[in-house]
Every structure is written in structure tokens, then in C-alpha cells.
Amino acid sequence: MHSARAALALRNVVNYNQSAWDSQAILRVLDIPALDLAQGAHVAVTGPSGCGKTTFLHVLAGLERPTSGDVIWLSQSLYEMSESARDRWRARNVGIVFQEPGLFHELTALENVLVPTWLQNLWVEARLKHHARHLLLRVGVRPEAMGFALSRGEAQRVGLVRAVIRQPPILLADEPTASLDAANGFAVRDLLLELTREYGATLIVTTHDENVAAAMAQRYEIRDARLDAAIVDATARSEPCESVSHP
Amino acid sequence: MRQLLTQPLGPSLVNPFPILKNEWRDARLGYGLSALLVAVTVSLGVAIGAQERALRRASARAADPFPLVVGAAAGALPLVLATVYLHPEQLAVVPGKMLETLRQEPGVMAASPLLFGDYVGSHPVVGTDATLMIALAGERRPDNLPRGRIPARAGEALVGTGVMEPIGALLVSMHGVPAERSEAGEGPAPHDATPYRVVGRLPRTGTPWDQAILVTVDTLWSIHGMEADAGPVQAIVVQPRSVADAYRLRAKFQPQGTIAVFPAEVLVELYQLLGDIGALVRVLSACYQMLAIAGVALALAALLNSRQRQFVLLRTMGATRSYLVLVAGLEVGSVLMLGMGTGCLLGWVGAQALAAVLGNRLGLDVMPSLAAEDVLVLVPVAIAGLAAAGAAMTATYRRSLGVQLKSG
Numbered sequence: 001m002h003s004a005r006a007a008l009a010l011r012n013v014v015n016y017n018q019s020a021w022d023s024q025a026i027l028r029v030l031d032i033p034a035l036d037l038a039q040g041a042h043v044a045v046t047g048p049s050g051c052g053k054t055t056f057l058h059v060l061a062g063l064e065r066p067t068s069g070d071v072i073w074l075s076q077s078l079y080e081m082s083e084s085a086r087d088r089w090r091a092r093n094v095g096i097v098f099q100e101p102g103l104f105h106e107l108t109a110l111e112n113v114l115v116p117t118w119l120q121n122l123w124v125e126a127r128l129k130h131h132a133r134h135l136l137l138r139v140g141v142r143p144e145a146m147g148f149a150l151s152r153g154e155a156q157r158v159g160l161v162r163a164v165i166r167q168p169p170i171l172l173a174d175e176p177t178a179s180l181d182a183a184n185g186f187a188v189r190d191l192l193l194e195l196t197r198e199y200g201a202t203l204i205v206t207t208h209d210e211n212v213a214a215a216m217a218q219r220y221e222i223r224d225a226r227l228d229a230a231i232v233d234a235t236a237r238s239e240p241c242e243s244v245s246h247p
Numbered sequence: 248m249r250q251l252l253t254q255p256l257g258p259s260l261v262n263p264f265p266i267l268k269n270e271w272r273d274a275r276l277g278y279g280l281s282a283l284l285v286a287v288t289v290s291l292g293v294a295i296g297a298q299e300r301a302l303r304r305a306s307a308r309a310a311d312p313f314p315l316v317v318g319a320a321a322g323a324l325p326l327v328l329a330t331v332y333l334h335p336e337q338l339a340v341v342p343g344k345m346l347e348t349l350r351q352e353p354g355v356m357a358a359s360p361l362l363f364g365d366y367v368g369s370h371p372v373v374g375t376d377a378t379l380m381i382a383l384a385g386e387r388r389p390d391n392l393p394r395g396r397i398p399a400r401a402g403e404a405l406v407g408t409g410v411m412e413p414i415g416a417l418l419v420s421m422h423g424v425p426a427e428r429s430e431a432g433e434g435p436a437p438h439d440a441t442p443y444r445v446v447g448r449l450p451r452t453g454t455p456w457d458q459a460i461l462v463t464v465d466t467l468w469s470i471h472g473m474e475a476d477a478g479p480v481q482a483i484v485v486q487p488r489s490v491a492d493a494y495r496l497r498a499k500f501q502p503q504g505t506i507a508v509f510p511a512e513v514l515v516e517l518y519q520l521l522g523d524i525g526a527l528v529r530v531l532s533a534c535y536q537m538l539a540i541a542g543v544a545l546a547l548a549a550l551l552n553s554r555q556r557q558f559v560l561l562r563t564m565g566a567t568r569s570y571l572v573l574v575a576g577l578e579v580g581s582v583l584m585l586g587m588g589t590g591c592l593l594g595w596v597g598a599q600a601l602a603a604v605l606g607n608r609l610g611l612d613v614m615p616s617l618a619a620e621d622v623l624v625l626v627p628v629a630i631a632g633l634a635a636a637g638a639a640m641t642a643t644y645r646r647s648l649g650v651q652l653k654s655g
Contacts (some may be wrong), residue, residue, distance in 0.1 A: 055547075058648075063648045064648065083644075090567075094565070103558075104265075104266065104269040104560075111265055115265065115266070115564065116564045116565070118266075119261060119561070119567070120264070122260035122261060
């Protein structure tokens with residue numbers, strides 16, 4: 001796993017959360033001694049719900065500081081940066097797709113896609129606008145359609161285009177197909193793979209969707225706060241995930 | 248790997264306006280109501296201040312042509328109200344000889360008689376002399392009236408701009424308070440004398456004197472069957488040569504069965520009384536405004552709080568703190584600007600309407616104007632709004648982004 005080409009690495013990441021059911025109990029949500037991912041890797045992360053997959057993504061994205069440990073991106077330590085430096089790092093390096101598309105309802109599909117560029121530019125270059133329009137047409141959404149008028153599947157595809165418009169080297173997707181029907185789910189999965197492949201981004205997807213997980217080159221599973229390479233044919237996911245400890 | 252944007256970007260301009268547009272459209276009710284609250288708060292502050300100052304100025308201007316007034320020893324206030332505002336008052340008379348005495352007095356530039364009591368319709372007829380007519384016209388020479396001339400003999404009348412009859416018209420006067428003003432309800436009795444002929448019109452003064460019909464005092468004396476040159480008068484307007492003369496004259500005519508008053512001074516006392524009431528109104532309106540401003544702050548904080556989802560979303564895309572502060576500042580700023588602009592406009596229109604109503608009742612031209620102190624209310628409103636934005640932003644950054652994402 002330890003690779004010289006590692007673009008993204010986790011070191012000794014441990015995260016505890018207070019239990020939502022018992023305020024005395026502390027849950028160990030993540031305990032990952034080491035993880036190295038090469039640039040351009042396609043990774044699926046599976047595991048029972050409520051077991052830290054979302055927290056794992058948030059830690060990778062610099063959105064949530066782990067209790068201890070660090071995330072290293074091209075030899076930069078994320079959690080040694082200030083919060084605003086991390087915001088800037090995220091703007092340059094990470095695109096995120098959530099289960100809920102999170103569009104601005106009163107902006108058009110095209111404007112929604114351009115929001116990340118407005119965070120850093122007053123004017124959007126014609127070339128970029130053209131590119132955004134092209135991508136939207138490619139995913140089957142009219143660029144002028146208003147956010148509130150889009151179907152769930154369309155909105156998710158717009159969210160996907162928004163996440164890749166600045167070609168971030170890391171694309172994180174948190175259950176991107178969970179609220180979609182099968183057809184839209186396949187479409188979003190294929191677009192994730194296609195778009196990241198086109199410019200060589202690292203794709204990390206948390207999912208329950210076997211169709212998505214199976215399409216990724218690498219698979220991991222979070223179980224008892226640990227991240228392990230998944231055994232592909234293990235599909236039983238019935239045991240509870242809470243691992244309570246009292247430090 | 249075609250292109251990776253990993254190089255650090257230098258400081259550059261950002262574009263918060265699409266987000267602002269989305270926010271105003273998406274939560275138009277919340278933004279609109281907040282702006283309305285700001286508008287109402289501001290408009291009341293503006294209207295009250297502008298109106299009060301205008302009324303004060305208009306009534307002070309009305310007293311200008313009457314530096315010193317001498318009358319029978321009774322209340323000073325009825326004398327001033329009858330003279331300056333032509334208010335129907337029961338004034339005792341002073342003998343006509345007094346006029347001659349005053350005219351002989353050193354330090355007196357002019358002394359003009361005033362005799363009230365007759366009406367043409369609702370227009371008061373005032374007996375006086377050419378000197379006061381010229382002073383009321385704001386002129387120095389008798390031949391300089393814009394329309395017509397000063398009455399030269401008995402039976403001629405000079406009318407204010409509020410009297411509709413044209414020059415050359417004949418007016419028949421009645422004795423006593425006109426029916427609509429009389430509380431007893433007895434009708435006025437017509438005089439059998441020859442009517443007045445209108446020979447001139449005063450320029451607009453913006454005072455109750457615009458409604459008056461001015462005749463020479465001899466005209467009234469002869470109508471009422473008194474000897475010419477010796478009839479009684481109700482008040483004498485004295486033009487002193489100097490301020491010192493004015494005070495000396497007032498002291499001299501105070502104890503002689505007469506009183507001498509400076510209408511401006513009496514009005515100042517009256518305003519002081521009104522001012523005390525005004526102070527009470529101001530304290531009450533300040534209390535109201537503080538509540539309203541707190542309301543504005545709460546409304547804006549609640550509004551921004553309800554828009555947290557947008558801030559979280561922007562942060563996941565890497566929005567910097569300064570970008571979010573800019574967006575929140577513009578959101579609050581646009582509410583404040585819209586509310587304040589509308590509020591100033593509403594306050595101004597309100598002050599005009601109030602002035603029209605009050606001015607009409609008092610017979611004064613009340614012209615409100617905005618002064619810096621009227622828009623001072625904008626300062627606390629703006630501070631409250633920006634504080635609310637600051638509080639909302641602080642709340643955004645105090646909570647972990649991960650927690651907010653999971654809870655949202």
C-alpha cells in the first residue's frame with residue numbers, strides 16, 4: 001500500500017464521537033493507521049451505515065478534523081494548516097458530490113456549475129463557460145434550466161459537473177447514487193468514472209450500491225472503525241457497527 | 248493527466264452576486280419582510296423629526312411682522328393668538344388715543360392699529376393701516392404690490408391669497424364669529440353699510456393672514472358708528488427702532504392698564520411647552536425605535552441562520568471566510584439599503600402628509616425638510632444589522648463543518 005507515488009495519505013487517523021444515544025459513551029468512529037492512495041486511483045468505500053464512511057470522507061476533504069492523526073496531500077499536512085488555508089486548499093484540490101445534490105434553486109444549471117469559479121473569480125472566462133455548457137449537455141441537462149426545476153437525477157448530474165468543473169485532483173462522492181433510481185444511478189456512476197478518468201483525478205466513493213462499488217478498481221470496507229481492503233464476495237452486512245470504548 | 252490546478256492562486260476578485268441573487272429569490276419573503284421592518288423603523292424616525300422642526304419654523308415665521316404688540320391688560324396668549332394667527336378671541340379694547348400716544352413715543356418707528364370681529368364668510372376682516380399692510384406684503388414702498396394697490400380710503404380692501412374674490416369685487420361683511428366657528432350657533436348679523444371693494448391682493452405669506460381681508464381701521468369705525476380717528480382698537484403693532492427701544496417700550500406699557508408682549512417670546516414659551524410634550528414623544532419614539540432596531544437585528548440574524556445551508560454548501564466548495572463574510576454582508580447590506588431607502592422615502596412622504604394636514608388646520612405653510620439629525624436613526628439600524636450578520640457568521644464558524652453537514 002505504501003507507494004512512492006502516493007498523492008493522498010492518511011497517517012494514524014483516529015476519530016472519536018460522542019454517542020448520540022448515550023452521552024457518557026464515546027464512539028471510536030475511525031481508526032486508520034495508514035492509507036496511501038495513488039493519483040488517479042478509483043476507490044470504493046463500503047460498510048454498514050452509521051459506521052464512519054461519511055466521517056472518513058469529511059476527514060479526507062479537510063472538512064472535519066480527526067481526534068488525532070493527519071491527512072497528507074502531496075506532502076502537505078492538511079490539519080496543520082489553518083482552517084482558512086484548508087478552505088483554500090479544498091477550493092483548489094477537492095470536488096465533492098453529496099447524496100443530496102445541494103444546488104442553488106434560483107440559479108440555472110449553468111450558474112450552479114459556475115459557483116466554484118465565482119469563489120475565486122469575478123468573471124468566468126468564456127472558455128470555461130463553454131466547457132461547463134458542453135459538460136451539462138453531455139450529462140443531459142439543459143444549461144438554462146433553473147435549479148428548482150431539475151429532477152433528482154438531473155440535479156445530481158449537475159452537482160457532479162459542478163464538482164469537476166475546476167478539474168480538482170481529488171473527487172469525493174458520498175453515496176452519490178443513494179437517492180436515485182437505477183437508471184440514474186448507472187448514469188451517475190459512469191459519469192464519475194468517465195470524468196475523473198479524463199483528467200486523471202483520484203476518485204473516492206462511499207456507497208452501498210454494489211453496482212458502484214464493483215466498478216471501482218480498489219475496494220475498502222469500514223468495519224469496527226477500521227478500513228480494510230474488502231473481500232469482494234462478502235455481502236453480509238447485518239452485524240451492528242457501534243464499538244464503544246471508554247478512554 | 249491533462250491539467251491539474253494545484254498551483255496556488257494569487258489574490259483575485261470574487262463574484263458574490265450570483266449567490267446574492269439566489270438568496271433574494273429563494274427567500275424573498277424573509278428578505279422582503281426584513282427590509283419592510285427596516286423601512287418602518289426608519290420612516291417613523293424621519294417623519295417625526297422633519298415634521299416637528301417644520302412646524303416650529305413655520306410658526307416662528309408667522310410672528311415676524313409683529314415685533315411688539317400692545318393690548319388691553321388681559322392674557323398675553325389670547326393677544327398673540329388673535330394677532331399672529333387671527334384666532335377668534337374675546338379681546339378687550341384699548342382707547343384709540345393710545346395709538347397716538349405710541350406714535351409720539353421716541354423709539355417707535357411705526358404703530359399700527361388692529362381691530363377684529365367682522366367676517367366675510369369665513370374670512371376675518373381686520374382693520375389696520377397702510378404701514379402694517381405694507382409690512383405684511385413684505386414690501387417697503389406702498390406702490391410696490393404685485394397685484395393691485397394698498398387701500399387709500401374707507402371702503403377699500405386688500406385681501407390675502409386665500410380670498411378668492413377678484414380685484415374689483417364687492418364684499419359684504421358680517422359682525423361676529425362666522426356660523427361654522429361659533430359655538431353658540433347664533434348667526435352673524437349683516438351690516439347695513441356699503442360693501443368693501445377689493446383693490447389689491449397680498450403676496451402669499453403662508454400664514455393665517457392669507458385668509459384675511461384688510462381694511463383701514465376708519466372703515467370699521469364708521470361701519471360700527473364710531474367717530475373717525477378716535478375709535479377703540481384691540482391691539483397695536485409697534486415697530487421699535489432698536490432692540491433696546493423694544494425692551495424699554497415693553498416695560499413702559501406693561502403697568503398702564505395695558506400689556507406689551509413680544510409675540511416671538513410668547514410663542515417660544517408655547518413651544519417650550521410643546522417641546523416638553525415633544526420630548527416625551529421623542530423618548531417614547533426612541534423606546535419604540537430601540538425595540539424596532541432590536542427586531543431588525545433579530546429578524547436578520549434569524550434570516551441568515553435560516554440560510555446556513557447555503558453557507559455550508561459554499562464552504563464545501565472551498566469558499567473562504569472572506570467570501571462568506573462578503574456574501575453575508577451584501578445580503579444584510581442589501582436589506583438595509585432597500586429598507587433605509589424606502590424608509591426615508593416613506594418618512595418624507597409621511598412628513599409631507601402630516602404637514603399638509605397640520606398646516607391646513609393652523610393656516611400655516613409647513614414645509615418639512617430633511618436634516619442630518621433625522622437620518623441619524625440609520626446609524627443604529629445599520630449597526631444592528633451588521634452585528635446580526637457578524638453573529639450569524641461567528642455561529643457558522645464555531646460549529647464544525649462536518650457536524651453541520653451531517654445535521655443539515
